[in-house]
Each structure stands twice: as structure tokens, then as C-alpha cells.
Amino acid sequence: MKHYSISLISYLNSRPFLYGLENHPIRDSIRIFLDIPSKTAIKLIDHQADIGLVPVGALTDLPGHRIISDYCISAAGAVRTVVLASDVPLEEIETVLLDYQSRSSVLLVRVLARFFWKKEFRWEKSSAGYEKKAISGKTAAVVIGDRVFEVEKRFRYIFDLSAEWMKFSGLPFVFAVWVAMEELPAAFRDLFNTAVGFGVKSVPEVEELVKDEYPGVDLNSYFNGNISYLLNDPKRQGMARFLELATRLREIMP
Template structure:
């Protein structure tokens, strides 16, 4: 049988999910690749992946998107690794770089600037090395492992998970397991069981993974900040976020089907 082509985000917060998948009975059926989120999105869109952990912001760009798992990369309030950094208060920032690794958080940042902070700095597309340009009146959105330690480097740090929660009272979903093709029920069951098993073994991962910084607790990050369950409140948040994107793009794209 052909192996399924799976693409997942290359950041630390995906490791519990990958640990579960690779140690599961279906581990051998998976042809796994890791990419930055914007590339995961591109690979699913191009048909280079059968199933991918993708930024939810690209769901409206897909033909017949299916969310095939009860697990995701989410947060209930503070997430720690999706933040706007600046040396001036955000209201004084004239320009803001939008991380090129990201698809969801660049949209979330724009939503929050408009609806929550009521600010309109000039938005700049980022390129490799842009973090060095943050300073003065220039702010920057940064996601993933590159954020670790940046809170000590810059005077201000605005956590997008926390701001979204203050704005809506809801958790948030950054990335979800999405497919544009159908999988049979036994595979989906095995896939979800594998993810559940990974999340339940987080305690082990702190011994297996190198800590990215001396004062960074992987266990705290995986259990207190990242929230893996795609529960009802996160579904509501996802619906709200995708409705905002539809409105912004002036397109009434159907909501993704849940098949899990």
C-alpha cells in the first residue's frame, strides 16, 4: 500500500503529536515531512500532501477541506510563542512586520489591530532576518520557536492568544489537521488514537527533547500554554475566525467539514 504523505509544522509544539504518530500502529504507513507553517499550507494546497497540520487561515483556500482530528495547535489565553514584539508601546509603532512563516497569525494580528487595539501601523511582509529590524517604531509579529527569549530582548511583548481571549472570551486554534481527500474510518480512528497517545505522554518528552533555553519549561509550554484538544469552544473560535476571513475577503466560503 502507498504511504500517506503527511506534512506537519516543524516547531516544538508539534512534537507531542508527532511522538504519538510515530509510535503508533500506523507510524509505518506515514511518509512524514516537517515544514514551516506557510510551507505546510502550500504543500496541502498543491496536492503534495494528503494530510497536513496547516494554519487554519488557509482553510478557505482549499477545495472541500476536512478537519480530520480532535487535536490541534491551540491556546486558551496566553500561548507564549505567537507575539508582537516592540521597543515602543504598540500604539506608537509606525510599522509592523508580519512573520513569513505564518498564515494564521498574520490574519489574527490584523483582526486584533483593527477590532481590539484599534491601531493601523503600516504592515510589512517579512523576510529571513527581519527580527533584527524590530526596534524604534518598528514592531514585528514572530511565531514559533524563534520567539523563545525574545521577551527579554524587546521592551514590549503582546501575546496574540491572550489578546484574542480578552477580545472574544474564546480560546484560539492556530493549526489543525486538514485533508482535501477522504480517509476511511479505521485510519481516522487510528490517527486520532495516535495523537491522543502523544498528548498523554508529554511528561516523557521533557526527557527526550533538548530544552530550547535554560529557563524554558517544555512541560509548562506543552500543558499550560499550548492546548491540543479541538473541543467545542475551539470549534466556536474557529468558526468565528473563518467567518471574519470570509467577510474580509468578500467570499462566502463554506465552513470545513469535521470528519473525525
């Protein structure tokens, strides 16, 4: 029996997917690897994974990719865990550090800066630990994932990038989708979709499982209010709009 390798993002927002895959009969035919978002597409390119929860911002690096599931990581408004953190208001920010763990979010902040905020920033790369020491004065930073639960307590200005996208476009934002580079057997695709859907339906069990890891976090509000998992038509429209703007941005960037 073939075992499929799966690269899964290692954040709280993907824990329902992990729960579904680990508690469904599909577990006997898969191997799961937990990765930061910027690594999942690389693993598909390098044939280190058969399936990945891939940042939408990386899809253009995957010609011929196939979206294989009806589920995704998205938000229709504030997502909470993808932010621009700053000591000063948006109009006073001069430098933005880009989260090294991210693909979609660093592209999103540049799209917003160009087409919505009409702001010119100095963009700089980051490295591990930057969110603890490098955000100061007129230097802000994009921070994603579970680290935001601490970052949001420390800075006066927290700009939720998904909420900003909704203000700009009127559409939901899709952060990551399930992707394969090769055609999968229809029976396995159906089984996979059922498994991740089972995880989404099991959010109360996931909350109970992870509550000690996230003290002080309103898990019910996060899973049911901030994160949205079904990849429906409005989200596909939002994804297409974002990729269109990202392409335009690349054409005009120096």
C-alpha cells in the same frame, strides 16, 4: 499498502504529535515531512501531502477540506509563542512586520488591529532573520514559533496575540488543525487520531526528549499551560468567529 504523506509543523508545540506518530504502529504507513506553517496548506494544494497540520488562516484556500482529528494546536489565553514584539507601547507602533513563516498569526494580528485595538498600521512582509535586526523604534513584528523564546528576552513590549484574542472575543484561539483534502478510510482516520492522541498523552516523555534543545524553557508550563490540544466545542466556536472576522477583513481591505 498505501503510505500517507504528512506535513507537520516543525515547532516545539507540535512535538507531541510527532512523538505520537513516530511511536505508534501507524508509523509503518506514513511519511512525515517537517515544514513551516505557511507551507503545509501549499503542500496539500499541490498534492505533495495527504494530510497537513494546517494553519486555520489558510483553510479558506482549501475548498472542500476535511478536518480529520479531535486534536489541534490552540490556546485558551496566552500561548507564549505567537507575539507582537516591540520597543514601544502599542499606541506608538507605526509599522508591523509580518512573519513569513505564518498564515494564521499574520491574519490574527490584522483582525485584532482592525476590530479590537482600532489601530492602523503599515504592514510589511519579512524574510529570514528579520526578528534579529528589523525590530526597532516604532517598527514592531509578529514572531511565531520557537524563535519567540529568544525574542521575548530582547524587547520591552511583548503582546501575546492569543491572550489579546481572548480579551477581545472571550474564546480560545485555534492556530492549526489536521486537514485532508480527500476522504480517508475510516480505519486509518481512527488510527491517526489515536496516534496523535497518544502523543498528547505522552507530554512527559516529550519533555524529557527535547529538554536539551530548549535550555531555560519551562517545558511543563508550555505544554500544559500555554498549549491546548483537544479540539472541543469552545475552540470550534473560536475558530468560526475568527474565520468570520477574517472574511469581513478581506472584504474591507483595499
